[in-house]
Amino acid sequence: MQQRSILIPGLAALVAFAILIGLGTWQLARLHWKEALIATVQQRVAEPPAALPPLAEWKNLDLSEWEYRPVTLKGRFWYDREAYVYTLLSDPKGKLEGPGYWVMTPLQIDGGGNVIVNRGFIPLDHPEMKVAQTNGEVEIRGLLRGPEERNMFTPDDFPAKSLFYARDAAAISAGMSFDAAPFTIDALETPPGGLPQAGETRMSFPNRHWEYALTWYGLAASLVAVMAGLLWSRRRRAAS
Structure with a gap:
């Protein structure tokens, strides 16, 4: 009976642990993606201007290579x-x-x-x-x-x-x-008269993925600690 009583919360905790670890790992992947994006934008905006590709190339233009x-x-x-x-x-x-x-x-x-x-x-x-x-x-x-x-x-x-x-x-x-x-x-250049206000392309991007990853991993660690405490408490009561 005791083993059965711990089985359901144990399985639930295992599923929750897997989800929390998955979310933390996903945030790490997002971190690497965001860092690569920031580096790419900084590099591209510093390049000298190129002539716009001709009309015949617009339909098949690789925007991932031309963005920014x-x-x-x-x-x-x-x-x-x-x-x-x-x-x-x-x-x-x-x-x-x-x-x-x-x-x-x-x-x-x-x-x-x-x-x-x-x-x-x-x-x-x-x-x-x-x-x-x-x-x-x-x-x-x-x-x-x-x-x-x-x-x-x-x-x-x-x-x-x-x-x-x-x-x-x-x-x-x-x-x-x-x-x-x-x-x-x-x-990039505002016309005479001051409007519209040009040059406002966003060059900075929020990057808190490392914090989010630590949060999810921390919750996973807390869950392990809670389950370990629960098992220890039940074994102690069983032994007394």
């Missing part, structure tokens, strides 16, 4: 198809921060094709500020970005109001009725 690379491109902004992506800008490089929008404007590239340029940030609480518009051909220097991932908490877009909730070229171009490259460009 500085590029240059020339064309004319298509302001009639400009869209806004809601964001919360924290730790800004410029003077403006908080809730606001990324100003996403397609650039009609010389030689064909459209690329959506994230021209920068505008705040929600400054509606009187006017966003700069440049007529004629412009040359943009920026960082190539893949689409921003959505999750279950991402609101639905409102294309009729030119409002989106993810920096996703496919969703924006479909909602605004034009064709575009499967990537966007984060502009």
